[in-house]
Amino acid sequence: MDPTGGARPSTAQRGERDCRPFHRNLAGQARTFGIPSVRPPGAEMITDFVPLFIMILLALGLALTLLKLQQWLGPYQPGKIKGSPYESGQDPVGSARERYSIKFYLVAMIFIVFDVELVFLYPWAVSFGEFLQAGGGAALGALAVVGLFLFILVVGLIYDIKKGGLDWD
Numbered sequence: 265m266d267p268t269g270g271a272r273p274s275t276a277q278r279g280e281r282d283c284r285p286f287h288r289n290l291a292g293q294a295r296t297f298g299i300p301s302v303r304p305p306g307a308e309m310i311t312d313f314v315p316l317f318i319m320i321l322l323a324l325g326l327a328l329t330l331l332k333l334q335q336w337l338g339p340y341q342p343g344k345i346k347g348s349p350y351e352s353g354q355d356p357v358g359s360a361r362e363r364y365s366i367k368f369y370l371v372a373m374i375f376i377v378f379d380v381e382l383v384f385l386y387p388w389a390v391s392f393g394e395f396l397q398a399g400g401g402a403a404l405g406a407l408a409v410v411g412l413f414l415f416i417l418v419v420g421l422i423y424d425i426k427k428g429g430l431d432w433d
Contacts, residue, residue: 367429367432370429371429371430374424374429374430377417377420378417378421381413381414381417384413385410388406388410392406392407
């Protein structure tokens with residue numbers, strides 16, 4: 265009861281946020297226990313991640329423990345044969361520090377560009393049905409944007425072919 269003798273308004277009526285902890289029963293209804301919360305708002309979300317943090321710490325601890333045990337308990341018998349490089353059953357010829365042709369890097373970059381193109385086109389293709397259902401030119405706008413994107417990529421591919429970026433001479 266408030267000092268004037270009337271019923272005290274609820275927190276929702278006063279415009280305040282109820283920060284009391286609550287639990288949900290089996291029916292999904294919230295039950296409050298009337299205990300004021302000492303945690304700041306949003307702290308409940310952090311406590312939801314505690315099991316994840318514990319799992320990450322356990323995984324890191326196990327990995328580091330197994331690595332250290334292998335180092336302490338595992339046999340260490342270095343030799344000339346074990347220390348020599350192995351390349352698919354062939355004896356290595358020449359230096360391992362040879363320079364690659366610049367064509368290798370150019371083809372790799374072209375591959376990455378067209379691979380990223382597919383990464384952008386796949387979500388568009390999946391959601392294109394929603395554009396069609398929306399109507400009102402949404403599908404035409406989406407089609408125009410992707411058409412421009414593909415046009416720029418085709419122009420880049422034609423430029424690359426004319427410059428000989430895909431020739432292995």
